[in-house]
Amino acid sequence: MCRLFALTSKDPVSPMEAIKALNVMKEGHDGSGVGLLLRDLGGPFEEMKDAPILSGIFSEEGIRKLDFFMMEQGFMTKYKMSIKVPKIGMEGVPRRGLYLLRAYEYPDSWDGLNENEMATRLMMTRLKIREMGEEKRDMIVFSFWPDTIMIKELGDPLEIARYLGLDRKDLKARTIMAQGRQNTNYAINLYACHPFFIKGYSTMTNGENTAFIPIKDFLSTRDFPGYTGYESDSEVFAHILHYTISGLGLGLDAYKHVITPLQEKDLDTHPDAVFLKHLKKSCRQLIIDGPNCVIGSLPDNTVFMAQDRKKLRPGVVGGRPGMFAFSSEICGLDAVISDRDKSRDIQPMHLDTAIVGPDRQEVRICRQTEPLNLAL
Amino acid sequence: MSSNRIIKPSSLSLSDLPWQIHWKKDRCTLCGQCTAVCPVQAITLSVFRKRNLADSMNPSRLLKLSSRSDSINSSNNESASDKESLSNQINSVNPAERPLSPFETYYGIRQHTSIEEACIGCAMCSMVCPNDAIEPRRNPGTDRYRFHINQDGEPRKRGGRRNSTDSLLDRIKFIRISMLTDPALDAGRHEFELRTLLGRILPPKENMSRLRNNGWIPPVREIYPLIIGGMSFGALSPTMWEGLQMGVAYLNEELGMPVRISTGEGGCPPRLLRSRFMKYVILQIASGYFGWDEIIHAIPHMKEDPCAIEIKYGQGAKPGDGGLLMWHKVNKLIAAIRGVPQGVSLPSPPTHQTQYSIEESVAKMIISMSMAWGFRVPVYPKISASSTSLAVLNNLTRNDYASGLAIDGEDGGTGAAYSVSMDHMGHPIASCIRDNYLNLVRLGKQNEIPIFAGGGIGKNGNLAANAAALIMLGASGVQIGKYVMQAAAGCIGTETDRCNMCNTGVCPKGITSQDPRLYRRLNPEDVAQRIVDLFVSFDIELKKIVAPLGRSTSLPIGMSDALGIDDYQVAQRLNIKYVV
Numbered sequence: 001m002c003r004l005f006a007l008t009s010k011d012p013v014s015p016m017e018a019i020k021a022l023n024v025m026k027e028g029h030d031g032s033g034v035g036l037l038l039r040d041l042g043g044p045f046e047e048m049k050d051a052p053i054l055s056g057i058f059s060e061e062g063i064r065k066l067d068f069f070m071m072e073q074g075f076m077t078k079y080k081m082s083i084k085v086p087k088i089g090m091e092g093v094p095r096r097g098l099y100l101l102r103a104y105e106y107p108d109s110w111d112g113l114n115e116n117e118m119a120t121r122l123m124m125t126r127l128k129i130r131e132m133g134e135e136k137r138d139m140i141v142f143s144f145w146p147d148t149i150m151i152k153e154l155g156d157p158l159e160i161a162r163y164l165g166l167d168r169k170d171l172k173a174r175t176i177m178a179q180g181r182q183n184t185n186y187a188i189n190l191y192a193c194h195p196f197f198i199k200g201y202s203t204m205t206n207g208e209n210t211a212f213i214p215i216k217d218f219l220s221t222r223d224f225p226g227y228t229g230y231e232s233d234s235e236v237f238a239h240i241l242h243y244t245i246s247g248l249g250l251g252l253d254a255y256k257h258v259i260t261p262l263q264e265k266d267l268d269t270h271p272d273a274v275f276l277k278h279l280k281k282s283c284r285q286l287i288i289d290g291p292n293c294v295i296g297s298l299p300d301n302t303v304f305m306a307q308d309r310k311k312l313r314p315g316v317v318g319g320r321p322g323m324f325a326f327s328s329e330i331c332g333l334d335a336v337i338s339d340r341d342k343s344r345d346i347q348p349m350h351l352d353t354a355i356v357g358p359d360r361q362e363v364r365i366c367r368q369t370e371p372l373n374l375a376l
Numbered sequence: 377m378s379s380n381r382i383i384k385p386s387s388l389s390l391s392d393l394p395w396q397i398h399w400k401k402d403r404c405t406l407c408g409q410c411t412a413v414c415p416v417q418a419i420t421l422s423v424f425r426k427r428n429l430a431d432s433m434n435p436s437r438l439l440k441l442s443s444r445s446d447s448i449n450s451s452n453n454e455s456a457s458d459k460e461s462l463s464n465q466i467n468s469v470n471p472a473e474r475p476l477s478p479f480e481t482y483y484g485i486r487q488h489t490s491i492e493e494a495c496i497g498c499a500m501c502s503m504v505c506p507n508d509a510i511e512p513r514r515n516p517g518t519d520r521y522r523f524h525i526n527q528d529g530e531p532r533k534r535g536g537r538r539n540s541t542d543s544l545l546d547r548i549k550f551i552r553i554s555m556l557t558d559p560a561l562d563a564g565r566h567e568f569e570l571r572t573l574l575g576r577i578l579p580p581k582e583n584m585s586r587l588r589n590n591g592w593i594p595p596v597r598e599i600y601p602l603i604i605g606g607m608s609f610g611a612l613s614p615t616m617w618e619g620l621q622m623g624v625a626y627l628n629e630e631l632g633m634p635v636r637i638s639t640g641e642g643g644c645p646p647r648l649l650r651s652r653f654m655k656y657v658i659l660q661i662a663s664g665y666f667g668w669d670e671i672i673h674a675i676p677h678m679k680e681d682p683c684a685i686e687i688k689y690g691q692g693a694k695p696g697d698g699g700l701l702m703w704h705k706v707n708k709l710i711a712a713i714r715g716v717p718q719g720v721s722l723p724s725p726p727t728h729q730t731q732y733s734i735e736e737s738v739a740k741m742i743i744s745m746s747m748a749w750g751f752r753v754p755v756y757p758k759i760s761a762s763s764t765s766l767a768v769l770n771n772l773t774r775n776d777y778a779s780g781l782a783i784d785g786e787d788g789g790t791g792a793a794y795s796v797s798m799d800h801m802g803h804p805i806a807s808c809i810r811d812n813y814l815n816l817v818r819l820g821k822q823n824e825i826p827i828f829a830g831g832g833i834g835k836n837g838n839l840a841a842n843a844a845a846l847i848m849l850g851a852s853g854v855q856i857g858k859y860v861m862q863a864a865a866g867c868i869g870t871e872t873d874r875c876n877m878c879n880t881g882v883c884p885k886g887i888t889s890q891d892p893r894l895y896r897r898l899n900p901e902d903v904a905q906r907i908v909d910l911f912v913s914f915d916i917e918l919k920k921i922v923a924p925l926g927r928s929t930s931l932p933i934g935m936s937d938a939l940g941i942d943d944y945q946v947a948q949r950l951n952i953k954y955v956v
Contacts, residue, residue, distance in 0.1 A: 208926070210554065210925060211927070211932070211935065214933060217822060217934060218820075218822065221819070222820065248581060263567075274587070278587055279580070279583075279584075282823070284823050284930065291559065
């Protein structure tokens with residue numbers, strides 16, 4: 001089982017904190033990969049919250065193709081954060097070209113577009129770059145979104161962090177999601193590393209997705225180009241999150257109702273029984289069945305943890321006003337926020353979604369048996 | 377047969393018959409139970425005449441043999457002088473004067489060799505014999521009977537399934553076992569929700585929009601994924617039907633399993649139409665429209681809406697052909713329920729005579745049926761599996777009232793059909809279901825129109841495995857018919873041509889007979905008990921299959937990555953894994 005750690009803090013924090021936590025949970029991952037998502041950035045990126053940042057790994061040839069493509073689109077580079085790797089490579093880590101973290105100016109032609117349209121175009125640009133790099137694997141793109149950085153690499157989290165120099169002072173974020181991978185069914189492929197990101201929504205998941213094929217079939221046919229990829233069976237969780245909130249216009253409290261609907265007898269007594277019964281039927285193909293623990297974040301920097309119905313994957317949420325963490329293991333939580341009130345730690349159960357809003361002041365539990373915030 | 381009897385082309389000997397009766401003389405008590413029970417009068421009490429061969433070199437032995445013959449055959453009036461003269465003859469030195477070998481007779485079971493009385497292998501004789509003295513045996517070679525069954529130009533008609541024991545479904549394996557990366561579930565202790573949906577399910581955005589605006593949302597039923605398929609009242613005996621309904625009612629009301637049953641095309645008894653049990657019933661309308669006058673008139677009096685309306689356009693056993701009920705089964709009760717005259721054969725036309733095109737069939741009939749029940753009842757067509765099934769499905773996707781599609785494969789059973797239709801017409805179910813499901817996936821509608829599979833599921837006894845394989849290939853549920861007859865009522869018909877006399881009305885178990893002397897052999901309570909056994913054990917087996925695959929929260933429809941087979945071509949065709 002992979003190990004997950006997410007941090008949400010009022011003040012920007014170095015990603016090394018999350019790496020530290022992953023390292024403490026070392027027995028749970030096997031050095032087959034680490035994935036990092038950083039949002040609500042501090043440092044130099046704080047001054048350009050609106051500029052979309054491209055995160056990825058490119059070879060020299062790939063960079064050339066990227067530059068040509070971006071210029072054609074009208075994107076101008078605004079700021080580059082270069083990651084310098086030591087001359088002596090690390091064992092087990094492939095020699096890459098460049099770890100790219102670049103903020104761009106929007107093209108002039110995009111002036112006057114509304115938010116939705118721009119968001120869609122950003123996603124399409126990312127998909128195009130991904131497609132361009134598929135053949136020769138010289139362009140790997142993780143995200144292209146304002147205030148968002150993603151870094152993924154094969155290897156042990158702490159060693160990779162040192163290798164890439166992630167302890168630098170100018171790399172800080174208020175929302176951090178990190179995964180230490182333990183390889184399961186799918187070939188080691190960077191696109192298969194968590195966290196997964198789509199249009200501001202991100203998830204990382206423990207466990208296996210036994211219902212992967214029916215879910216993938218459903219998402220792929222929703223006529224949305226972003227529902228693609230699926231090198232890992234866990235990518236669907238992020239897409240379902242996006243579909244629930246952005247596609248169906250529901251709130252985060254509906255996410256668990258989509259993936260882990262209540263049983264008939266519990267639905268009968270629910271205040272929103274009628275709506276939920278229809279939701280359960282029409283979204284039947286999105287029901288998960290593996291034991292899963294999902295940690296995710298929303299475009300507004302809300303961070304949450306939700307369990308499946310069977311509650312067989314560990315997960316704990318804890319912290320103090322101003323800083324909260326979501327961790328697979330309590331020792332991970334201890335390593336980063338040791339000065340918290342441990343009696344207030346929460347281990348979400350099979351009906352709960354534990355949520356920390358962008359204000360980062362408290363953990364709220366949303367239980368499936370409660371009424372939904374429906375805009376019906 | 378005596379040598380002076382005329383031999384005709386259709387004269388058969390015992391070894392020309394498909395089944396030969398093996399009778400043990402040493403065990404037989406001559407009680408007559410077997411000859412009484414034989415449904416086709418294949419056996420009869422008969423006299424056998426046997427010559428006791430004498431060795432002429434040994435006169436005393438001849439005397440002994442003669443005396444034995446005498447004791448059996450002689451009357452008491454025979455004089456001592458007769459006996460003496462016989463003795464003299466025996467002892468004569470002139471061979472010409474010595475008597476020929478004597479005869480003996482004994483009684484036993486003789487098997488008829490005429491076409492009409494050929495043994496069907498039902499083995500009722502074995503069942504009733506107190507001494508296990510008699511049994512039918514399959515002709516190890518090829519019988520000649522098959523060439524002569526068409527006397528008077530009428531080809532063979534029978535009941536049962538296609539005569540082939542091959543089953544592709546049996547060969548499909550479940551290979552995606554959750555081991556350590558994801559714990560397998562405890563089939564005995566975990567909670568399972570294994571229901572399926574019958575009805576048109578709107579896409580999520582559309583569904584929510586209609587909810588908001590109080591628009592019409594198509595009715596959807598949540599049912600058990602194993603349905604008792606259509607077997608008509610008329611094909612089945614009244615006791616069988618009653619047993620089926622009782623079993624279904626018990627499963628629903630006492631065990632909470634939402635099992636549903638289709639009526640078949642023979643209409644529905646009036647009392648059932650007006651009862652609370654209607655909600656467990658799927659009313660079938662087929663090309664004969666039997667009993668629908670009664671049903672329509674009963675609509676205002678119905679206490680409960682039926683579960684669904686099934687429009688039968690075809691069935692797997694005789695694709696492209698309509699239902700068939702022979703005149704001897706159309707008695708007063710059947711005629712009354714069906715709304716037809718008594719004693720007349722009822723071959724339903726292959727097509728619905730009032731419809732000429734697919735869009736008209738589908739749109740007109742489905743909408744009419746839906747409207748008849750105030751748009752509260754799901755309506756779906758049932759078709760034979762065919763390479764043209766995709767065309768039907770595509771049409772249904774464009775009709776909001778279509779609630780599903782039931783596809784019946786070539787292995788389906790029937791009460792009556794021409795043998796040629798059963799054995800040679802039809803499309804296998806596995807690839808048909810798969811193609812149709814993948815087509816729905818391509819259109820993004822796989823959650824909107826449920827596909828139900830039927831046709832020989834469980835024919836070799838592996839009901840849960842076959843059903844689970846079809847579900848993971850994309851079916852939302854399966855229908856069984858013949859399996860229910862076999863497991864719940866003791867039907868002895870097999871795919872090696874045993875019995876299969878359903879169409880003639882002489883069913884020795886009383887399952888498909890309208891003769892009260894025969895159907896009184898079947899106790900509806902016993903049938904109901906077996907139905908409950910069948911479903912409960914299926915439920916356990918289904919859990920035993922899905923739990924190791926890590927599934928419990930919902931029926932794993934379309935979970936094709938769990939399937940594998942040891943045949944490369946099949947794996948390619950069905951889009952599942954090839955494993956050896």
